[in-house]
Amino acid sequence: MDGFACEVVTRPTSAFTLAPKSWTHAEAATITTAGLTAWRALIDDGNIKAGDTIVTLGTGGVSIAALQIGKMMGANVIITSSSDEKLERAKALGADHLINYKKHPQWAEQVMEITEGKGADHIIELGGPGTLEESANAIKVGGQISLIGVLTGFEGALPTAQLLFKQVRLQGLLVGNRDQQQAYIKALETNEVHPVIDNTFNFEALAEAFEYQLNGSHFGKIVTVW
Template sequence: MKAWQIAQPIGPQGLKLMEIPTPTPGPGEVLVRVRAVSLNYRDLGTSRRERPGNLPLPFTLGSDCAGEVAALGAGVTQWKEGDRVIPAFFQNWPAGGMTQTIMRSALGGALQGVLAEYMIARADALVHLPATLDFSAGATLPCAGVTAWNALVGQGQMLAGQTVLTLGTGGVSIFALQFAKAHGARVIITSSSDEKLARARELGADEGINYKTTPDWERRVFELTQKSGADQIIELGGAGTLQKSLDAVRYGGRISLIGVLTGFEGLVNPWPVIARSVTLQGIYVGSRAHFEQMNRAIVQNNIQPVLDRTFAFEEAPAAFEHMAAGAHFGKIVVSGS
């Protein structure tokens, strides 16, 4: 089978289309024919060696895909060939809280990724592709969708009428916007592009803040919330934006720290966490139970993931370059071969 791999992590230009053996599912495993893969910033960081961890080179990138069951390993009875499925990001997280063992089961991280014609998944780490979605839409869910859902609903216990602030217009932020609106929340979103803010408003965003023209956007959040602050903040910037988020959250509010788009290093004054009794929660995707809950909500509310652009399988390096440019709105997808 064909797979996009890196032998040396030097960025998208280091991706090579390789011919490798098609894997055979073992007991309790399923062979999935990959129909679509969606990219995450994590994948770009992996190709550049920007994130911690040891890669077992050569390495197949990607964690998020949707496809069809192609073959069953011994003892697998809950699936049949032809079923439309999505592998969970963490292959060993059925429910409950995060553990070290779970962290060692991430596709495209501790485990080989999915940017290939076929991949092996644990039978108990698959979910049904919602009937309302095609393969490309389904491929966007495992990381970005589940992360936003876990932050707002799984951990955040979102309530109607809350105000949610989400940073940027990438995959997690747009899912957060869609899920928050489905729960009856008010959404404030930031971007460096007025055009992207206009598109976010079309999806239901109540307020948009251009952080280039309004660098003190945390003050604007206070103005828009009658000086009370946001109930929940989806924090994707990391060290470069966390202090502003701490200044924009309400007393007793919650910040879900998800991304590190501004880098891994920086100084943050922790006093607002204490003084405002803020819950600062690290979110790293979520469990299969979160995934299944989210899928029920997607079907019930007829939510369609927002796709920025779809690339052919042979164009995978161009898809990574497109992500590196940072101009996308929503998710970038590579179709199956």
């Protein structure tokens, strides 16, 4: 898309924030999309509290940022992955409960067990149509599902009855604003949390970076550096 992967970008100063102190450029690059979207979903729109249970899907950039934010705020974090090895890595970052969604395609049952039948307060929904039904099964009555990702595509049926009867707040969102980014950066600095970068590629190898992302072996962020 025009405007991405440029060598030089000119924008008004109001389009920028300071990066967290002492972070590398590669680390700072993880903030503006993956991290900020997770922050806005959980903090500004989700208003999560210590003790809330959040579910985040997979172990890519957004999900690992959501895990870190959830733990900063004292939430119980349930994370899903197709890989037990990745789940162990998520546990080392503080994840409280681990679900392998390949072994448990109906992972909402695990969420219900973990939450003693109540359901999760908040779900970071990254799969889209292919996972929304399980998310609707896993959310509590009155809970919030942040529809951020479309890893399974754009088209699909809505779990209308579950959303209605559970009085779910289903919110689509696109990244966040400058104030939210500044608040996120402050929280990262205060809590001394750094992003998880799986791999970095030279700018010339941008296509390889996308191929690497497509093969799905990464954990956290993939970054290109100039």
